[in-house]
Amino acid sequence: MQLSIGKRETQQSGARRRRILPSGGRRGDWLYAMLFLAPCLFIISVVIFYPLVRVLFYSVHNTHLMLPAQQVFVGLDNFKLLLKDKIFKTAVFNTLVFTQFSVVGGFLVGFVLALLLNERVLLRNLWRGAALIPWVVPGVILSLLTLYMFNSEVGIINYTLKTFGLIDEMISWFGSTDHALWALIIANIWNQTPFYMLMLLAGLQTRPDELMEAAKIDGAGMFSRFRYITLPHLSGIILIVTSLMVVWNFNNFDLFWATTQGGPVNATMTLSVYTYRQAFLSFKMGYASAISVLWLLGLLAFSTIYIRAMEGDRSV
Amino acid sequence: MFDIDLDQHPRLKSAISTLLLVIPFLFIFFPTFWMLSTSFKPNKDAFQIPPQWIPQEFTLVNYADQLADRTGFVVFVRNGVLVSVATMLLTTAVAVPAGYAFARLRFWAKRTLLIVILASQMFPPVIIVITLYTLYRQLNLLDTHLGMVISFTSYSLPFSIWMMRGFCETIPEEIEESAFVDGCGRVAILWRIVLPLIKPGLVAVGLFSFLHAWNNLIFSLSLTSSPNMRTIPPGFLLTYVGEFQYRWSEMFAGAVIVTVPTVILFIGLQRFLVRGLTAGAVKG
Numbered sequence: 001m002q003l004s005i006g007k008r009e010t011q012q013s014g015a016r017r018r019r020i021l022p023s024g025g026r027r028g029d030w031l032y033a034m035l036f037l038a039p040c041l042f043i044i045s046v047v048i049f050y051p052l053v054r055v056l057f058y059s060v061h062n063t064h065l066m067l068p069a070q071q072v073f074v075g076l077d078n079f080k081l082l083l084k085d086k087i088f089k090t091a092v093f094n095t096l097v098f099t100q101f102s103v104v105g106g107f108l109v110g111f112v113l114a115l116l117l118n119e120r121v122l123l124r125n126l127w128r129g130a131a132l133i134p135w136v137v138p139g140v141i142l143s144l145l146t147l148y149m150f151n152s153e154v155g156i157i158n159y160t161l162k163t164f165g166l167i168d169e170m171i172s173w174f175g176s177t178d179h180a181l182w183a184l185i186i187a188n189i190w191n192q193t194p195f196y197m198l199m200l201l202a203g204l205q206t207r208p209d210e211l212m213e214a215a216k217i218d219g220a221g222m223f224s225r226f227r228y229i230t231l232p233h234l235s236g237i238i239l240i241v242t243s244l245m246v247v248w249n250f251n252n253f254d255l256f257w258a259t260t261q262g263g264p265v266n267a268t269m270t271l272s273v274y275t276y277r278q279a280f281l282s283f284k285m286g287y288a289s290a291i292s293v294l295w296l297l298g299l300l301a302f303s304t305i306y307i308r309a310m311e312g313d314r315s316v
Numbered sequence: 317m318f319d320i321d322l323d324q325h326p327r328l329k330s331a332i333s334t335l336l337l338v339i340p341f342l343f344i345f346f347p348t349f350w351m352l353s354t355s356f357k358p359n360k361d362a363f364q365i366p367p368q369w370i371p372q373e374f375t376l377v378n379y380a381d382q383l384a385d386r387t388g389f390v391v392f393v394r395n396g397v398l399v400s401v402a403t404m405l406l407t408t409a410v411a412v413p414a415g416y417a418f419a420r421l422r423f424w425a426k427r428t429l430l431i432v433i434l435a436s437q438m439f440p441p442v443i444i445v446i447t448l449y450t451l452y453r454q455l456n457l458l459d460t461h462l463g464m465v466i467s468f469t470s471y472s473l474p475f476s477i478w479m480m481r482g483f484c485e486t487i488p489e490e491i492e493e494s495a496f497v498d499g500c501g502r503v504a505i506l507w508r509i510v511l512p513l514i515k516p517g518l519v520a521v522g523l524f525s526f527l528h529a530w531n532n533l534i535f536s537l538s539l540t541s542s543p544n545m546r547t548i549p550p551g552f553l554l555t556y557v558g559e560f561q562y563r564w565s566e567m568f569a570g571a572v573i574v575t576v577p578t579v580i581l582f583i584g585l586q587r588f589l590v591r592g593l594t595a596g597a598v599k600g
Contacts, residue, residue: 032502033423036413040433040473043410047470048436051447058447068450113340119333120326127337129583133348136582138531140549141571144556145351148564154363156350190347193340202590222322237594251440254533258553272442279446280538292443303435 052296058289065283078290088291090266091274098185098270099249103242105189110196117197118204128201135194139254146187147259150174177267180260184268188255196241203237204230243306247299271295355379355568362564378569389570391544392551396574399461399536399547400529403468407476407525408518410469415480415517416506420492430481437474445538452539459540464547467535472525479524479592483517484510520592523585530578548574 059078063071082088117128137145149157150173161167173183207230215225253272256262262269262277271291279288322329354362355378357371382389417423418430448467449458457463487510495509511518533549540546546554556567582589 029421030423033417033421033426035503036417036421036506037429039410040414040477041429043466043470044433044436044473046451047448047467048439048444051444051451052439054447054450055443065446065449109340109343113337116333116337116340120330121334121337122330127341129586131341131344132583132586133579134344136527136579137348137571137575138533138549140531140533140552141351141575144552144567144571145347147557148354148362148568149347149350154365154367156367159365159367190343193344198586198590199593202594216323247438251438251442253442254549257537258533258557272440275440275442275446276534279449285446285450288446292440292446295440295443299438299440303438306438 055289055292055296058285059293061286063285063289065279065285068285071286074286078286079294081287082290082294087266087269087274091269091271094181094266094268095250095270095272098181098188098252099246101185102188102192102249103245105185106192106245107196107238107242109189110193111200113193113197114200114204117201131197132194134191135198137191139191140258142187142191143255143258146183146255147174150183150187174260175264177265180264180267184255184259188249188252191255192245192249195245199237199241200234203234207233243302247302247306250299351568351571354565355572357565359563359565363562378566379573381566382570382573387555387566388543388546388551389573392546392548393574395461395544395546395551396530396548399464399468400526402461402465403472403529404522404526406465406469407472408521411473411476411480411521412511412514412518413506414473414477415482416484416510418477418481419484420489433474433477435474437471441471441534445534448535449538457539459542459545461545463539464536465529467539468529468532469525471532471535472521472528476521476525479520480514480517482592482594483514483520487513516588516591519585519588523581523589524592527578527582530574 058071060073060075061071062074062077113131117124117131121127134142149155152158152170152172152175155173157173158167158170162170171179173179211229212225215229220228251272252270253276256268256270256273257276260268262273275288275291275295278284278291322332353369353371356374356376357368358373358375358377361368361371361373385391418426445467452458452463457466491513492505492509495505500508530547531549532547533553536547537550537553540550543551543554552567552570556563
């Protein structure tokens with residue numbers, strides 16, 4: 001298995017003696033590349049990179065969302081305020097908790113599903129298809145479903161827990177600071193499990209049978225085969241999927257905004273929600289941008305590791 | 317105790333696997349089942365304790381209400397279809413040449429460019445949307461379908477390009493070379509040779525970008541203001557977490573209507589998406 005972005009052509013060109021294709025040499029390629037990439041670069045620059053530059057600019061200004069003309073340069077004041085901001089710290093903490101438990105939970109359930117659905121089970125294709133349903137449910141509908149199922153009085157979750165004697169009195173999931181985040185994590189795991197399953201199953205299907213057979217003949221047990229063949233074979237996919245999901249979960253907005261919007265008492269306040277509230281409810285563009293800048297620095301550190309990982313491991 | 321090798325007993329192994337599947341599938345199916353069940357109940361029964369697992373009074377009134385457009389449902393769906401199809405077409409049209417360029421052409425800063433595009437997938441939408449809002453205000457793109465389509469497209473592009481690149485790399489270069497010898501230019505090669513060979517890629521990118529636009533909340537919520545511009549996610553949110561809160565049955569009937577087609581589409585076409593997602597990652 002090989003993971004890569006770019007660099008492969010160097011390996012290929014060694015093998016190929018003569019290159020017929022380049023129409024007009026490298027310069028021809030460059031012109032066509034410009035032509036082919038222009039639309040994509042235009043859209044991504046306008047919608048993603050230009051706003052990022054503006055975030056930098058806004059973060060050192062005192063900008064009001066609705067009155068952008070009245071902005072004043074304030075230097076690093078926004079950042080100084082931010083470092084003293086307790087809610088900001090809560091938001092970072094909650095985001096980390098949410099991300100960590102969502103990824104670990106979703107990965108474990110998804111992995112178990114993938115392993116089981118890779119066996120010759122009854123009606124296998126039906127299950128493989130049906131398992132994908134949660135992934136397709138839109139975030140907003142997932143949120144409304146969560147609100148209903150975790151409702152403290154009429155919710156099915158409390159009712160079931162009580163019927164089985166697991167709780168004595170109804171849990172006020174979204175009314176208490178202890179439970180709100182956990183309800184959202186559970187809902188999120190439900191939503192994302194299929195994605196892990198889908199990717200890991202695709203990985204399992206490319207696992208070479210000969211290797212498993214050879215290991216069997218050599219006397220390797222079921223668990224050692226899993227440990228020494230299956231896991232190393234999947235390591236590339238596991239790395240990509242989990243790091244992708246770390247970032248996506250870190251950025252998650254829908255589930256929070258459509259349920260608690262950060263409450264109760266900031267118990268579900270995350271970076272996404274806090275930034276959005278600062279910008280669109282308090283109109284403090286400058287402050288929201290300062291949060292964004294710190295966030296992007298963290299992301300930069302993470303994505304450096306991510307890209308290194310995507311590039312590495314090509315020797316296998 | 318772990319020495320039992322289940323692979324020596326294939327029937328036992330598949331029986332155990334089938335049994336073990338019950339637990340995760342309870343978890344997977346239960347919320348879906350509950351959504352369906354509630355959508356067929358009169359609203360008062362959605363509040364009943366103990367809950368009715370199967371609706372005692374089976375009714376289709378919630379579905380009829382939604383289709384009669386009492387809360388703007390039909391408008392949301394119409395906007396959703398329009399914006400999602402447009403996003404799908406635009407994303408595909410832009411991702412195909414870009415993916416091809418990354419797979420085949422040799423040019424300066426190619427690797428850096430690919431990394432930059434891939435990295436843009438990771439930028440938090442919240443950060444983008446606050447500044448995009450001010451930009452759109454200057455460009456008069458707020459509250460327009462076009463504005464939404466552009467923002468959805470930009471977020472679908474990085475992944476779509478990555479998938480397209482993977483698909484283009486699977487085409488043997490000899491085919492393109494022989495076309496070149498026959499006098500085809502790059503554009504003709506892309507259009508006449510490559511495009512027909514990457515149909516699975518087109519399906520994968522189309523499906524991915526369609527679903528992305530269909531389900532997106534943050535851009536459509538922030539970049540539109542009038543109710544008749546709303547797509548399904550902000551439409552549902554602002555209707556059922558506001559004015560018509562606690563109309564659970566009606567809400568879930570609407571949810572079923574908008575989810576069922578995408579579920580069918582997704583399950584039917586997922587093998588293309590999986591190929592796309594793993595094409596860039598795994599070379600078997």
